[in-house]
Amino acid sequence: AAERRARRRRTRWMGSEHDKTFIPGLPTVLPSTLTREQEEQYLLQLQIEEVSRKLRSGDLGIPPNVEERSPSPEPIYSTDGKRLNTREYRTRRKLEEERHRLVQRMHQINPEFKPPPDYKPPIIRVHD
Amino acid sequence: AGLTLAGAGPATEVLCLLNMVTPDELRDEEEYEDILEDIKEECNKYGCVRSIEIPRPLEGVDVPGCGKVFVEFNSIADCQKAQQTLTGRKFSNRVVVTSYYDPDKYHRREF
Numbered sequence: 734a735a736e737r738r739a740r741r742r743r744t745r746w747m748g749s750e751h752d753k754t755f756i757p758g759l760p761t762v763l764p765s766t767l768t769r770e771q772e773e774q775y776l777l778q779l780q781i782e783e784v785s786r787k788l789r790s791g792d793l794g795i796p797p798n799v800e801e802r803s804p805s806p807e808p809i810y811s812t813d814g815k816r817l818n819t820r821e822y823r824t825r826r827k828l829e830e831e832r833h834r835l836v837q838r839m840h841q842i843n844p845e846f847k848p849p850p851d852y853k854p855p856i857i858r859v860h861d
Numbered sequence: 862a863g864l865t866l867a868g869a870g871p872a873t874e875v876l877c878l879l880n881m882v883t884p885d886e887l888r889d890e891e892e893y894e895d896i897l898e899d900i901k902e903e904c905n906k907y908g909c910v911r912s913i914e915i916p917r918p919l920e921g922v923d924v925p926g927c928g929k930v931f932v933e934f935n936s937i938a939d940c941q942k943a944q945q946t947l948t949g950r951k952f953s954n955r956v957v958v959t960s961y962y963d964p965d966k967y968h969r970r971e972f
Contacts, residue, residue: 744899744902744903745896745899745952745953746899746903746950746951746952747950747951747952747954748950748951750946750947750950752950752951753948753949753950754949754950754951754956755949756956761948761949761956761957761958761959762868762869762944762948762958762959762960763869763879763958763959763960764868764869764870764960765869765870765873765877765960765961765962765963766870767960772879776879776880776958779880779956779958780880780955783955783956794954
């Protein structure tokens with residue numbers, strides 16, 4: 734057990750018990766009477782809202798500690814020498830993709846769901 | 862068609878934690894053990910943890926409760942304290958959502 738503890742990287746809990754996330758209209762305490770579908774729908778709604786807040790605020794959840802970041806891919810530069818695939822760009826794209834996946838799932842169980850105003854489905858490029 | 866959420870309902874000694882883990886994270890043995898320890902340790906700060914269940918994914922099976930964490934406390938009061946402190950906190954960058962769970966269903970492993 735001691736060996737296992739030593740192997741442990743770090744806790745996944747973030748912030749103290751005073752650092753909480755309050756999303757207006759989306760409480761984090763649920764009644765135990767929800768059906769499986771209602772529960773999934775609620776969690777999807779919460780996840781979509783969370784991702785949207787990250788994208789809007791620019792607080793993308795990139796770890797400030799460099800060691801906790803994933804390795805970077807080879808850089809890609811534009812013709813004027815600017816790096817295109819920065820961490821911010823990659824994180825934003827990943828969040829947009831996640832939001833798209835969540836919105837799609839949500840539409841399957843609730844066709845009337847209105848996605849956030851800043852949500853745009855990805856453009857599907859047709860290769861010729 | 863929004864949902865009306867009328868509070869937590871009656872407290873029990875079993876706390877269900879949602880939006881915390883994904884089935885993908887639980888596939889790896891080491892990561893699963895890590896997550897289990899991490900949650901148990903934190904819950905033990907607010908009450909005495911009697912048992913904990915984290916349903917893991919199985920290839921080709923729709924495992925009930927997979928993605929949720931169930932923590933059984935020694936008393937309802939401990940469970941309430943844990944709910945108050947843990948709900949709305951972040952775990953792996955996700956907001957922790959909580960609800961009380963029926964102990965009978967928990968013991969029958971009906972997740």
